[in-house]
Amino acid sequence: MQILDEINAPYHQIIKSTGEVDDQQLNDLNLSSELLLEMYEWMLKARLLDERLLKMQRQGRIGTFAPYSGQEASQIGSAFALKKSDWMFPSYRDIGSCLVHGMPIEQLVLYLKGFLQGGSPPEDVKVLPVQIIIGGQIPQAAGCAWASKIRKEQDVTISYFGDGATSQGDFHEGLNFASVLQLPVVFFCQNNQWAISVPIEKQMATKTIAQKAIAYDMKNIRVDGNDVLAVYKATLEAVEHARNGGGPTLIEAVTYRIGPHTTADDPKKYREQTEVTQWVDEKEPLIRYKKFLQNQGLLTEESEQQLRQKLELEISTEIEKAEKIVAEPLATSFDHVYDQPHANLLEQKIEVEKRTAEGR
Amino acid sequence: MANLTMVEAIRDALKVEMENNESVILLGEDIGKNGGVFRATDGLIDMFGEERVVDTPLAESGIVGASVGLAINHMRPVAEIQFLGFIYETMDQICAQAARVRFRSAGRFSAPLVIRSPFGGGVRTPELHADSLEALFAHTPGLKVVMPSNPYDAKGLLISAIRDENPVLFLEPMKLYRASREEVPSEAYTVPLHKANIIQSGDEITIVAYGPTVPIATSVANEYLQKGISIEVIDLRTIYPIDFETIIASVEKTGRLIIVHEAVKTGGVGGEIAAHISQHAFFSLRSPITRVTGYDTPYPVASVEDDWLPNVVRLREAIEESLNC
Numbered sequence: 001m002q003i004l005d006e007i008n009a010p011y012h013q014i015i016k017s018t019g020e021v022d023d024q025q026l027n028d029l030n031l032s033s034e035l036l037l038e039m040y041e042w043m044l045k046a047r048l049l050d051e052r053l054l055k056m057q058r059q060g061r062i063g064t065f066a067p068y069s070g071q072e073a074s075q076i077g078s079a080f081a082l083k084k085s086d087w088m089f090p091s092y093r094d095i096g097s098c099l100v101h102g103m104p105i106e107q108l109v110l111y112l113k114g115f116l117q118g119g120s121p122p123e124d125v126k127v128l129p130v131q132i133i134i135g136g137q138i139p140q141a142a143g144c145a146w147a148s149k150i151r152k153e154q155d156v157t158i159s160y161f162g163d164g165a166t167s168q169g170d171f172h173e174g175l176n177f178a179s180v181l182q183l184p185v186v187f188f189c190q191n192n193q194w195a196i197s198v199p200i201e202k203q204m205a206t207k208t209i210a211q212k213a214i215a216y217d218m219k220n221i222r223v224d225g226n227d228v229l230a231v232y233k234a235t236l237e238a239v240e241h242a243r244n245g246g247g248p249t250l251i252e253a254v255t256y257r258i259g260p261h262t263t264a265d266d267p268k269k270y271r272e273q274t275e276v277t278q279w280v281d282e283k284e285p286l287i288r289y290k291k292f293l294q295n296q297g298l299l300t301e302e303s304e305q306q307l308r309q310k311l312e313l314e315i316s317t318e319i320e321k322a323e324k325i326v327a328e329p330l331a332t333s334f335d336h337v338y339d340q341p342h343a344n345l346l347e348q349k350i351e352v353e354k355r356t357a358e359g360r
Numbered sequence: 361m362a363n364l365t366m367v368e369a370i371r372d373a374l375k376v377e378m379e380n381n382e383s384v385i386l387l388g389e390d391i392g393k394n395g396g397v398f399r400a401t402d403g404l405i406d407m408f409g410e411e412r413v414v415d416t417p418l419a420e421s422g423i424v425g426a427s428v429g430l431a432i433n434h435m436r437p438v439a440e441i442q443f444l445g446f447i448y449e450t451m452d453q454i455c456a457q458a459a460r461v462r463f464r465s466a467g468r469f470s471a472p473l474v475i476r477s478p479f480g481g482g483v484r485t486p487e488l489h490a491d492s493l494e495a496l497f498a499h500t501p502g503l504k505v506v507m508p509s510n511p512y513d514a515k516g517l518l519i520s521a522i523r524d525e526n527p528v529l530f531l532e533p534m535k536l537y538r539a540s541r542e543e544v545p546s547e548a549y550t551v552p553l554h555k556a557n558i559i560q561s562g563d564e565i566t567i568v569a570y571g572p573t574v575p576i577a578t579s580v581a582n583e584y585l586q587k588g589i590s591i592e593v594i595d596l597r598t599i600y601p602i603d604f605e606t607i608i609a610s611v612e613k614t615g616r617l618i619i620v621h622e623a624v625k626t627g628g629v630g631g632e633i634a635a636h637i638s639q640h641a642f643f644s645l646r647s648p649i650t651r652v653t654g655y656d657t658p659y660p661v662a663s664v665e666d667d668w669l670p671n672v673v674r675l676r677e678a679i680e681e682s683l684n685c
Binding site for chain 1: 385411414416417419421422424425426427428429430431432433434435437452453456457462463464465466467468469470501502504525526554601602604605
């Protein structure tokens, strides 16, 4: 079981939780100061947006929402490794990744407000609507990557999912397809330790998620999911492997969901607060990366404060824009069931239009 | 023109569409070297290579899930689910995923894929091979459901399905695969979706059938014609969306309606047609609408399936009842 021991060894890390960095790995990454700062900016933007969305949910301004605080390093670091032309199949908790890949905040807010137009990103943004069915996007991502491979295009597809999804049939079917057909796809699992109320040790008997890749003879990487640089490096390696015809990779990013599963549950019912505190104290992704940037002389409390103000303003502006938009009427829904509504659907649409016009 | 069986016509449709459009690829279990368990893809791997005629791993959800991704990324996948009874394995990918890609993204993405699957009774299959499950998909907005009853329609409808911008279930009655031959044009042609076919014109009663029950309906209609009673037989061809216009026009003429399908009665397509006609052609009706269908049990074991399936005897009884009302 030597292979297993290798996979299940402590995960890849570049920045320790103290903010200390592995200089060799940092040098190898060869990232500019601008890029290092840019990653922080996106992480902070994602965190501030998460906090704002939570408040908006409590105020009844958006519907049920799945907070992602604590997972910013995984989401931002991985999305940074993609090209704009790559495809993204996110789950509902991957808002940070969606943002980096070009999804406007306005769009995300519209989705959470339950607006029809919320699922439709701009033409040049290759992000699918967030997946609701756990693992459903995994074989689809394989299929999407397959199309790129058939046409000999260079695009890579990334699929995001959580630890719970690895119990689903679609996870295994998708990974097997990708492996048999050697598809340019990255399966990015954020192991945030909890599938709603079920902890990882009840989810699986294996020591890690990464080791499941052995069954598919698939490249795998287990990475500290709260270390944005390590996540970036791991994903870049997987993406380049895929782009160069090497086939799929399973990445396990070990992270933690600080908040509830969604705004509809209370995690105090199923997990100890001490566990949360411990993760936050020891491994919180933003604190760690901020320490690193400060050590590098790239960030000060003052410059961070300015950045924070800038981002708060940007988020407010986007939310205001979204809140000014009027919901598409129900009648519009009938236009998107098929490319052309059939006779009965048209009849129903006309009925709905009439009701709307008459206010009944 | 060539004299083809239905399964040969299906193979021909796949062949011409693969020639016409290089985005069309076939995927499924045993469809490559083996040419499919019914030979619907026989020889296509030699013509188009294993990149376009793909023997997949044995995983129905994987097959349809991958097809959804292929279709989103601008391919035209035609997936084969070996028998319709196996399709339960991939209900999520069909009904919750493929059917809703366009809707969820407000038209930004779409999943124009075709799922072909053989089904239907009377051929002594093992369990879960013969079940008629069309109503499950007709009940799912975003899908189209198509079912041919003869070789000519099979080719033209399948080509239409492949060219359609929406996900289509193309359900193939296995009893009819080799039941007859007819002249089928060699080139590509389409038979429109959403359009029922009046196979036989008549004045006294309307029978709506589709797929495997069409031959039963036509044979009984011919019997009655000898007796001087003319029956109109409508082959639905597309199960969803249903061409109600054709049925309404027919019932307005005949005043009587019988629907025949193999699927179980409750919650079936026949009930939907009956409700619609009751609403839209009520005053033309001279007798109650009746259904001749499979009974409300799981599809039975082979030794008793003939007693379970709709047949000419049960259809005759329904006709007599309707005429004597």
